[in-house]
Amino acid sequence: MRHKHHVSADMVNSWRKIIVRKHKVMLGDKLLYQASQLSHAQRFAKARQAEGVPCHVVPDETPKRPRKVRINSLTGKPYRKVTSDKAGR
Numbered sequence: 001m002r003h004k005h006h007v008s009a010d011m012v013n014s015w016r017k018i019i020v021r022k023h024k025v026m027l028g029d030k031l032l033y034q035a036s037q038l039s040h041a042q043r044f045a046k047a048r049q050a051e052g053v054p055c056h057v058v059p060d061e062t063p064k065r066p067r068k069v070r071i072n073s074l075t076g077k078p079y080r081k082v083t084s085d086k087a088g089r
Contacts, residue, residue, distance in 0.1 A: 021060040027053060
């Protein structure tokens, strides 16, 4: 019996190529928690510290992948100009 949402082998192989960042919450040299979002690791560490556990966050230094420019299908132009400065947000 096939499931409603079947995943093909091609889809699995394409997901393996994506590099996932791994931020870690450490207690000495022991790994307590690992998250792909830094804010989740920070929130976990803050909760453990409130419980008296002396843990710390080790951010993953892997550089972020550059985002692809999204093209507006009506105008053929990018939705917004790509800038290295996020001050406009």
